[in-house]
Amino acid sequence: MLLRTRGISINIEEPVVGRITRNAGYTGDNSILICENGLPSSRIEKFACVLTNQESTDWQGDHPVVFKVPSFEHLNEGDLVVVSQDGNIKTLYRINSFHNTLLATERCNSNCLMCSQPPRDRNDTHRLYGIYEKMIPMIPKDCFELMISGGEPTLMGELFFQLLQLIKDQLPETEVHVLTNGRSFAWNNLAEKLSDLEYNRLMLGIPVYADYYQMHDYIVQAKDAFNQTILGIHNLARYDQRIEIRVVLHQQSIPRLTRLSRYIYKNMPFVEHITFMGLEYIGYTPYNIDKLWIDPHDYMDELGEAVEFLSGQGMNVSIYNSQLCVLPEALWKYAKKSISDWKQSYLPECERCNKLSDCGGLFTWNLKKHSEHIRPFA
């Protein structure tokens, strides 16, 4: 799935955020018109920007246009995009998807061995916030769920709280899922500040990879991260914030996995959801693969014990990014089809599998690296 394309921009002085339409008669605000057969002769000024596959050759107007865009196939009526000065057209929100994510910042205070979106140390928060400030009011009010990820979203500082407030005001019916390492909330005033938003549709997904600080700190490549995260969770719970714990399964997290499940139950029984997630073969993972890889087939005992213990104590547990044929049947009830539509793929042999429609499949990038035990059900 394509989320970005690029053409030759003319007259774009600042990023244009708008709603895609192919209807030249459309009259809504902030619309971005796609015309595949030459520019319309009139009404062009009604649109915030126009995108076309044509050459710019002799065009003389003073309106924002992007020429020579190679493909529009991935853009649907109503999608929200941002068009930048350099002609980049980036999809921000897809109208037909349940999996829309705002990237809050690319900065991060951790550097996880298996990060799927490696952080970058540049100050992007104001630029990104400027885009979201325009975009959020355009999101349909019936949007079911929005994900906020990073980098580490709380590094936006004050803007993080402003962003949440904006979403809460504009999209009161939308569930908001923030992926954060939770370290910032070790400072109680930030946890308190979050609770001041009184945002009950907000859930924080926080990773914990071990019950022992040294292992967790190693996995996230940051000193003191474990203690900060656990204190953060503890502070958030003090204010009744909704918390999900996310555990990525790999060679480093498996040896203490069953202990981790007990640690969670004993020290954080208040969390609303715990999810165990298969490794994504993207970002840093291919680089660190020797340290991370273990065939999922080989960790099913540990995973089963951890999941069944927590679930047995009445906690809400899921398994993400796993394939039914690799999971023992007893664990199927925890498996969620969690992979976002645009990242999801199947192997050729899956086509003859009669569980295809129940199975979450693989991350597209995991087609290169997956369990040796994928066997279609006959």
Next chain:
Amino acid sequence: MAEADVITKNRKFKELGFYDNQENNVYFLLPMRFARLNQEKEVLVNEVGDHLVVREGTFQKIVQRELNKEDDPDLFGDLVANHFISESRIPPLIDVLATRYRTKKAFLNNFTMLHIFVMSLRCEHTCHYCQVSRVTQDKDKFDMSRDHIDKGIDMMLQSPSPHVTMEFQGGEALLAFDNIKYAVERVHLLAGLRNKSVTFVICTNLALVNEEILLYCKEHEILISSSLDGPAFIHNSNRTRPGRNSYELAIKGIELSKRILGPSRVSALMTTTNLSLDYPIEIVEEYYKQGFRNMFLRPISPYGFAVRNERKNKYETDRFLEFYKKALGRILEYNLAGEFFTEDYATIILRKMLTPFPVGYVDLNSPTGCITNVIAFNYDGSIFASDESRMLAEMKDFTFQLGHLDTHSYEEVFYSKRALEIVSTGINESLPGCSDCAFQPYCGADPIQNHATQGDMYGYRPTSSFCQKNMEIIRYLIELMDKDKAIAKIFESWVKSRS
């Protein structure tokens, strides 16, 4: 350009050792205790009741600072993760530990919950172990008066707890059923004004139960707590009544109660007697046969006897423990065969051991559950620190009488010098023997039993049957879990909170 350099440097991956925060192999001890489990193993228990079974000698190694991360990385990690040791003088997660401690002791937050009303001392049974009941028609003398019922309800509704339990006891409570109705209706009238929710329980041998009574219970959501001591030959021999049909009446009563109220609203208590001790299996099977999927293996009550001799105490406790293990073994067999069938005493202890939640059970609380968790209003209006203490009073020992409904106010009862004295002796954290016992977080303190069996409220642990019993049961439960993963799993399923 310069910035790009910094980035690549910062983002370079480091090895596990880099994240070690320990300096010079130093570590600090957090509060913990240990006990020997058997020849090979010992158990470490921390301040919030997490336990770790380790090889014999480990505790010594830990305190003598002979433990190190390189040789024993897993154990070292376990100890740090589970709040046994810390690499810094003040552990970074001390707030988490503090919250957990507060949570564990949260059963104290609401103060007294259980209010026992002895509605009548009269009974149509003449059980030989029962020291209190009377076979008589004299209601005036042996039933609680309405005036005392009113005063008891007033006192109950002054409890700080938003939720209280009103338990009707006897003698045989149902002999005073009209007064029970009177009490229930009065509570309905008053509880709302005080913002209290009230659970009602009638303790009864069920001999007198009938459909009319049960329909009333259903209408008013009253729970039935009955008695079943085992198969007929045990039950009838324990519970004597004209016609020798106590068992038949109990079974009929249990069936009828379950039918009308639903099985979850009817429970049965077992009283262990000398005779029962020979029949652990039969008793468990009887409970199973009657459709119960939990039972409470209660020790022989030490009340009703004067201070007894030590040898006899020990002998009886040994016999009880043997009985307990056999019965528990039979219950576990049902579980291993796929049934869900729990033993309540083990479940209480296991909850303290395996869950992070508070567990309030009168006989295993510290501070003691008497007064802080339970209070008893006797048939004549006198007020006692617990159910057992009114039994002592029947033997003319009034040590635990806190006052009288006619003369004492709530404050005068609960904040009296006597109450303070009883509760402060009932804190096992500070009792000799208990203060350094590994099982302290799982156990409790019982000043009343100490007084009854050993002559003073503090008690003397080496000969205390309360201690002997709990120490062995707790040790045994840990050993079972350690030896057999299947049993550990069963126990974990018992402690799950079922709401």
